[in-house]
Amino acid sequence: MKATIIAILVIASFLAFSFGEIKANVDGIIECDVCKVALTYVETHIGENRTEANIENFLDKACTLIRYDYTKCIAIIKADVPLVIKALQEYQTPTAICTELKAC
Numbered sequence: 001m002k003a004t005i006i007a008i009l010v011i012a013s014f015l016a017f018s019f020g021e022i023k024a025n026v027d028g029i030i031e032c033d034v035c036k037v038a039l040t041y042v043e044t045h046i047g048e049n050r051t052e053a054n055i056e057n058f059l060d061k062a063c064t065l066i067r068y069d070y071t072k073c074i075a076i077i078k079a080d081v082p083l084v085i086k087a088l089q090e091y092q093t094p095t096a097i098c099t100e101l102k103a104c
Helices: 002-046 052-065 070-077 081-089 094-100
Strands: none
Touching (some): 052 070, 052 081
């Protein structure tokens, strides 16, 4: 009886850890995708007008248009606004920028 209870607790602990790890992985994938989609939108719409004001304007618009939690979207892509602005002005890809932001 005692062995059965211990076995159940061990299995339950393992499952709880596994589900937590899976959720963290899924959250990471979602953050990466949100970041890349938002920055692709910004990159597409800013054209050659890569001023700080224009980039920030389109960062806000991107998060408004993406069907994801606006606050989380802004937190992801505005984690380091100077980095994002500089990277977009240097024509870096959304994937590279999101990697630098540690969203991917």
